[in-house]
Amino acid sequence: GQNIDQPTEMTATEGAIVQINCTYQTSGFNGLFWYQQHAGEAPTFLSYNVLDGLEEKGRFSSFLSRSKGYSYLLLKELQMKDSASYLCAVRDSNYQLIWGAGTKLIIKP
Amino acid sequence: IAGITQAPTSQILAAGRRMTLRCTQDMRHNAMYWYRQDLGLGLRLIHYSNTAGTTGKGEVPDGYSVSRANTDDFPLTLASAVPSQTSVYFCASSPGLENNEQFFGPGTRLTVL
Numbered sequence: 001g002q003n004i005d006q007p008t009e010m011t012a013t014e015g016a017i018v019q020i021n022c023t024y025q026t027s028g029f030n031g032l033f034w035y036q037q038h039a040g041e042a043p044t045f046l047s048y049n050v051l052d053g054l055e056e057k058g059r060f061s062s063f064l065s066r067s068k069g070y071s072y073l074l075l076k077e078l079q080m081k082d083s084a085s086y087l088c089a090v091r092d093s094n095y096q097l098i099w100g101a102g103t104k105l106i107i108k109p
Numbered sequence: 110i111a112g113i114t115q116a117p118t119s120q121i122l123a124a125g126r127r128m129t130l131r132c133t134q135d136m137r138h139n140a141m142y143w144y145r146q147d148l149g150l151g152l153r154l155i156h157y158s159n160t161a162g163t164t165g166k167g168e169v170p171d172g173y174s175v176s177r178a179n180t181d182d183f184p185l186t187l188a189s190a191v192p193s194q195t196s197v198y199f200c201a202s203s204p205g206l207e208n209n210e211q212f213f214g215p216g217t218r219l220t221v222l
Contacts, residue, residue: 004151031209042199042213043152087151095206096167099151 002026004100006088011106012078020073020086020103028093034062034073035087037102043087047073075105083107112136115200115214122190122221130185130217132200140203141183142211143167143175145196152199158183159206190221 003025012018024032031050035043049055049064049071061074073086085102092098113134122128134141139160144152154167158177172194174186183202187194200214 033209042215044213045210048209089152096154096157097152097211099153101149101151 002090002092002098004088004090004098006086006100006103008101009104009106011108012075014078014080014107014109016078017074017076018078018105020075020088020105022071022073022088022100024069024071024088024090024098024100026090026092026098029066030091030093030095032062032064032071033089033091033097034060034071035089036084037087038084046086078107080107080109113200113202113212113214115198115217117217118215119218120220122187122219124190124192124221126190128187128190128219130187130198130200130219132183132185132214133181134183134200134202134212134214135181136202136204136212137180138202138212139180139205140208141177142201142203143173143183143185144199144201145169145194146199146216147196155185155198190219192221195219195221 006022034046037043047062054063059076064071085104087102088100089097116131142157143155153169156175158164161180198217201211203211
């Protein structure tokens with residue numbers, strides 16, 4: 001079967017760094033995505049990885065290891081507005097997105 | 110319209126009733142998707158459309174139907190609603206299946222009693 005695992009909830013302090021992990025087992029791999037979803041809102045795209053390595057975009061970075069079925073999202077200089085759920089998704093061999101349940105990130109002052 | 114819109118925002122529905130959730134995008138995207146999001150679960154694909162005139166089944170299609178008569182609109186119909194269809198429904202679009210980013214509508218919160 002297809003499976004995406006990520007922690008249910010994490011807590012971090014404003015100004016700090018947090019790493020959200022995602023492991024996956026899917027039928028085929030055509031890229032891994034991270035989305036941000038604030039409570040009661042729609043998901044919005046953060047990053048895309050298809051090759052191994054680190055992709056950096058401002059305060060956010062995403063890493064991929066295809067051989068390990070592993071990714072992480074790194075958030076630096078945390079701000080209160082970063083309090084949200086972070087969704088990991090893998091595009092499978094049929095080009096459909098398989099989604100994890102999301103990691104709720106709580107930022108404390 | 111800017112982006113992708115959904116209607117209604119929320120709805121309470123009696124079991125057995127028929128309901129159509131509307132989705133419209135003005136980005137001229139070829140691909141459109143319907144997902145449901147339930148607490149503790151990831152987004153699950155219900156149906157999708159690669160281009161106008163074609164549709165396909167996702168992970169959880171039973172009890173739902175879609176149509177894609179034109180590029181802009183992708184309605185989702187529940188023929189006879191059941192309580193297990195209580196969920197938040199998101200419509201999304203992308204330029205094509207191979208494109209990296211899906212753009213999501215604001216969602217419809219549906220409660221079936």
